[in-house]
Amino acid sequence: MTPLLSARGLTKLYPGGRGCREVSLELDAGEVLAVVGESGSGKSTLLSLLATELAADAGRIDYRLRDGTVRDLLVLGEAERRLLLRTDWGFIRQDATQGLRMAVSAGGNVGERLMAVGARHYGNIREAARDWLERVEIAPARMDDSPRGFSGGMRQRLQIARNLVTQPRLVLMDEPTSGLDVSVQARLLDLIRGLVAELGLAVVIVTHDLAVARLLSHRILVMKDGRVIESGLTDQVLDDPAAPYTQLLVSSVLAA
Amino acid sequence: MYVAVKGGEAAIANAHRLLAHVRRGDPAVPELGLEQIAEQLALAVDRVMTEGSLYDRELAALALKQARGDLVEAVFLLRACRTTLPRFGHSAPLDTGRMAVRRRISATYKDLPGGQVLGPTFDYTHRLLDFTLAAGLPPPPPAEAPAEPDAPMPRVTDLLADESLIEPSPPEQPGAPVGDLTREPVSYPTGRDTRLQALARGDEGFVLALGYSTQRGYGRTHPFVGEIRAGAVMLEFVPEELGFPVPLGRIALTECQMVTQFKGSGERPPQFTRGYGLAFGGCERKAMAMALVDRSLRARELGEEATAPAQDEEFVLAHCDSLQATGFVEHLKLPHHVDFQAELELVRRLRAEHAARQAATPPMLQEAAE
Amino acid sequence: MTAMSTRGFARLASGAAGTNFGYLDEQTKRMIRRAILKAVAIPGYQVPFASREMPMPYGWGTGGVQVTAAVLGPADVLKVIDQGSDDTTNAVSIRQFFARTSGIATTTSTAAASVIQTRHRIPEHRLKEGQVLVYQVPIPEPLRFLEPRETETRRMHALSEYGLMHVKLYEDIARHGHIATTYAYPVQVAGRYVMDPSPTPKFDNPKMDDCPALQLFGAGRERRIYAVPPYTRVRSLEFEDHPFTVQRFDRPCALCGAADTYLDEVVTDDRGGRIFVCSDTDHCEERRAAGHRGEAA
Numbered sequence: 001m002t003p004l005l006s007a008r009g010l011t012k013l014y015p016g017g018r019g020c021r022e023v024s025l026e027l028d029a030g031e032v033l034a035v036v037g038e039s040g041s042g043k044s045t046l047l048s049l050l051a052t053e054l055a056a057d058a059g060r061i062d063y064r065l066r067d068g069t070v071r072d073l074l075v076l077g078e079a080e081r082r083l084l085l086r087t088d089w090g091f092i093r094q095d096a097t098q099g100l101r102m103a104v105s106a107g108g109n110v111g112e113r114l115m116a117v118g119a120r121h122y123g124n125i126r127e128a129a130r131d132w133l134e135r136v137e138i139a140p141a142r143m144d145d146s147p148r149g150f151s152g153g154m155r156q157r158l159q160i161a162r163n164l165v166t167q168p169r170l171v172l173m174d175e176p177t178s179g180l181d182v183s184v185q186a187r188l189l190d191l192i193r194g195l196v197a198e199l200g201l202a203v204v205i206v207t208h209d210l211a212v213a214r215l216l217s218h219r220i221l222v223m224k225d226g227r228v229i230e231s232g233l234t235d236q237v238l239d240d241p242a243a244p245y246t247q248l249l250v251s252s253v254l255a256a
Numbered sequence: 257m258y259v260a261v262k263g264g265e266a267a268i269a270n271a272h273r274l275l276a277h278v279r280r281g282d283p284a285v286p287e288l289g290l291e292q293i294a295e296q297l298a299l300a301v302d303r304v305m306t307e308g309s310l311y312d313r314e315l316a317a318l319a320l321k322q323a324r325g326d327l328v329e330a331v332f333l334l335r336a337c338r339t340t341l342p343r344f345g346h347s348a349p350l351d352t353g354r355m356a357v358r359r360r361i362s363a364t365y366k367d368l369p370g371g372q373v374l375g376p377t378f379d380y381t382h383r384l385l386d387f388t389l390a391a392g393l394p395p396p397p398p399a400e401a402p403a404e405p406d407a408p409m410p411r412v413t414d415l416l417a418d419e420s421l422i423e424p425s426p427p428e429q430p431g432a433p434v435g436d437l438t439r440e441p442v443s444y445p446t447g448r449d450t451r452l453q454a455l456a457r458g459d460e461g462f463v464l465a466l467g468y469s470t471q472r473g474y475g476r477t478h479p480f481v482g483e484i485r486a487g488a489v490m491l492e493f494v495p496e497e498l499g500f501p502v503p504l505g506r507i508a509l510t511e512c513q514m515v516t517q518f519k520g521s522g523e524r525p526p527q528f529t530r531g532y533g534l535a536f537g538g539c540e541r542k543a544m545a546m547a548l549v550d551r552s553l554r555a556r557e558l559g560e561e562a563t564a565p566a567q568d569e570e571f572v573l574a575h576c577d578s579l580q581a582t583g584f585v586e587h588l589k590l591p592h593h594v595d596f597q598a599e600l601e602l603v604r605r606l607r608a609e610h611a612a613r614q615a616a617t618p619p620m621l622q623e624a625a626e
Numbered sequence: 627m628t629a630m631s632t633r634g635f636a637r638l639a640s641g642a643a644g645t646n647f648g649y650l651d652e653q654t655k656r657m658i659r660r661a662i663l664k665a666v667a668i669p670g671y672q673v674p675f676a677s678r679e680m681p682m683p684y685g686w687g688t689g690g691v692q693v694t695a696a697v698l699g700p701a702d703v704l705k706v707i708d709q710g711s712d713d714t715t716n717a718v719s720i721r722q723f724f725a726r727t728s729g730i731a732t733t734t735s736t737a738a739a740s741v742i743q744t745r746h747r748i749p750e751h752r753l754k755e756g757q758v759l760v761y762q763v764p765i766p767e768p769l770r771f772l773e774p775r776e777t778e779t780r781r782m783h784a785l786s787e788y789g790l791m792h793v794k795l796y797e798d799i800a801r802h803g804h805i806a807t808t809y810a811y812p813v814q815v816a817g818r819y820v821m822d823p824s825p826t827p828k829f830d831n832p833k834m835d836d837c838p839a840l841q842l843f844g845a846g847r848e849r850r851i852y853a854v855p856p857y858t859r860v861r862s863l864e865f866e867d868h869p870f871t872v873q874r875f876d877r878p879c880a881l882c883g884a885a886d887t888y889l890d891e892v893v894t895d896d897r898g899g900r901i902f903v904c905s906d907t908d909h910c911e912e913r914r915a916a917g918h919r920g921e922a923a
Binding site: 078079082083101104105107108111112113115116117120121122123125126143144 | 781784785787789790792793796797799800801864865866867868
């Protein structure tokens with residue numbers, strides 16, 4: 001079976017040499033891939049490239065559509081690409097204020113994608129929003145509140161509901177738990193793990209936190225200076241790292 | 257019985273007569289002549305010409321007089337006049353290297369071929385009110401230097417370009433269309449030609465504030481004044497039927513070339529970059545601010561991260577024009593009672609609904625909700 | 627006499643008569659007409675045009691004036707209204723401008739006009755075939771306050787990404803129980819482009835639908851022209867279970883007794899006294915001439 005997502009030779013360099021060089025990866029349906037590395041390693045650039053928010057200097061990104069055909073996202077027409085991004089894909093951002101419309105109520109945030117694909121029945125949109133808020137453990141009574149009044153953990157859960165309402169097959173996550181209290185982190189990770197399993201989501205998650213990678217991912221990519229230096233099954237890589245840099249990363253976590 | 261208001265026509269006519277009267281002021285004070293304005297308020301005239309996009313000292317002086325000294329209003333008058341003028345084409349590129357220089361300074365070199373020429377400048381004056389001027393005393397005659405008509409005065413950027421230390425000037429493209437936002441609608445992203453035109457026409461205060469913001473860290477470019485030169489340049493036009501340039505006359509200009517930092521990218525070696533400013537007459541502050549903003553607006557072209565207002569082409573171009581800004585701000589004076597009526601009706605309804613909800617909630621719950 | 631003032635007098639002698647019919651030169655009018663034709667061909671689409679600097683301020687009707695100038699012919703009869711009235715200062719000023727620069731006939735009668743330039747209202751009298759209604763538009767982009775960037779909004783139009791408009795309506799209903807947009811209420815034209823009807827009260831939206839007259843919209847400062855050709859479908863945005871509704875006044879016009887018109891509220895004293903009268907002054911006068919009377923007449 002062809003993979004759901006396949007990137008080849010993705011490159012994007014900034015003045016000064018930072019960025020992402022010749023990165024290739026594959027992802028099957030229902031599979032969770034973690035991308036780890038220090039800040040500046042190019043992992044966030046990689047995620048922006050996959051999301052087609054950044055234009056690559058070189059490379060291609062093949063995606064298998066629901067009808068089975070495989071298309072290179074970098075040459076896909078803009079209309080098709082944007083429709084794909086807001087229906088079949090999700091993007092959970094580290095900074096929830098970038099991923100949510102802060103001036104719009106929680107219900108409106110969840111309903112937006114439905115309205116974007118043509119839903120025009122207020123009552124039905126509201127019903128779907130209520131259902132999704134419950135699934136991410138946000139009380140329906142908060143539905144008409146602005147996310148400005150939400151805690152960090154709630155905002156992330158709202159982002160998840162907002163993205164999953166159209167039942168995407170692929171979700172990109174950029175450090176979704178960083179900056180949250182440990183107990184809030186644990187609850188969020190638990191929720192993500194449950195939803196991923198229940199919905200069979202494929203996920204690319206960027207994190208600097210190896211514990212998050214171990215908990216959520218099946219496979220892992222280790223990045224340094226814009227390149228992938230090691231990849232493999234998560235448990236294997238973390239338990240028996242081959243690259244000296246990965247060994248350092250793992251040992252620094254143990255030491256901490 | 258109620259009678260609806262009428263008589264806008266008479267009110268407008270009377271308001272304009274009163275305006276004409278007030279403009280003239282005390283008839284015992286001699287009327288200002290256009291030549292007085294053009295000669296003695298020369299920098300106001302220069303600014304009105306620059307932002308009005310029309311090089312005509314007489315018309316600019318008239319606009320200033322008619323506008324009672326309001327610069328934006330004077331620019332408005334000049335622009336409205338410009339609209340009615342036919343556009344024959346565009347001039348040949350100006351060669352400011354052949355400028356008859358009246359002022360020329362560089363902050364990047366202590367001395368250079370042609371020398372530093374201060375010219376008539378406010379710089380280094382102590383800003384003390386001059387009461388001899390109030391008394392109308394004539395100034396002492398200017399100092400004179402022996403004329404050196406053929407002394408070369410190369411542009412500083414050309415000196416740097418000889419060593420490839422600065423990016424080359426964009427190559428001349430004969431026959432390529434020249435952007436003109438007064439004839440073609442702007443679509444974003446736009447070219448540098450159109451951006452420069454917009455900045456030259458832009459409100460001096462706005463462009464100045466944006467340039468200033470880049471110095472304070474909102475899109476920093478590490479600028480140096482490579483050179484400011486002011487003087488007269490020959491304007492040439494190539495009529496299609498002749499095919500060679502015909503001189504139209506000389507115009508007074510101030511040009512500023514900022515030399516700014518650039519780290520280099522994958523393909524390009526580190527090199528200084530340029531920011532360019534040009535204004536009619538002696539609008540030096542404008543030319544400098546324009547050069548700063550021009551450079552900031554090149555962020556994307558140079559692969560720099562664009563986050564500051566002065567790096568945002570759409571923001572800068574959409575808001576730099578004083579006429580667009582003043583028109584839209586001042587249009588709030590026009591009657592809006594139809595829309596206001598619609599909002600009144602809504603607010604009354606929302607208040608009534610709110611009151612009804614409050615009344616329907618038992619007092620116990622009201623307290624709990626607070 | 628000096629050279630400078632001689633030149634000034636020469637200009638003076640050529641005077642106002644020196645400007646072309648309708649102020650704009652023919653080349654500019656052709657450019658505007660090309661934009662209008664394109665706008666008519668793609669109903670609701672905002673066509674960029676090279677708006678000229680007019681002798682009146684941006685935001686005061688420069689777009690409408692340019693469109694009117696481009697469509698006016700010597701045989702036309704022009705009506706200009708602002709807030710529904712022919713007598714408001716800006717309407718008077720624009721009417722005078724065209725009377726002076728084109729010498730054409732002007733009128734206050736909706737039925738007698740061939741071209742009507744308006745700000746903020748659509749006349750109550752049903753327009754007829756052959757008439758042109760020219761709207762003055764301050765902000766042509768219905769998505770502007772949801773997304774400030776031109777580059778982005780143009781893309782949203784191109785891809786029909788109008789979900790965000792409905793998010794705004796959704797928020798209204800969630801907060802107030804009904805849609806709280808009262809003017810400049812967005813419409814969808816011919817099933818495709820979402821369009822700003824200019825800041826007319828939503829009361830006027832239904833008049834745009836299937837209208838026999840040609841509707842042209844000019845935004846001078848923002849440099850856009852758009853159009854609704856005659857007999858085109860114009861739908862106000864709504865939800866299936868929250869349909870579009872218009873304002874209703876709970877009393878008739880105090881002057882002519884009309885119960886189906888848009889009313890201005892006039893404060894008559896400082897003790898809370900107020901009466902409601904037709905905003906469309908021509909319509910009100912016609913009704914009174916026909917013998918209709920309200921309570922204050």
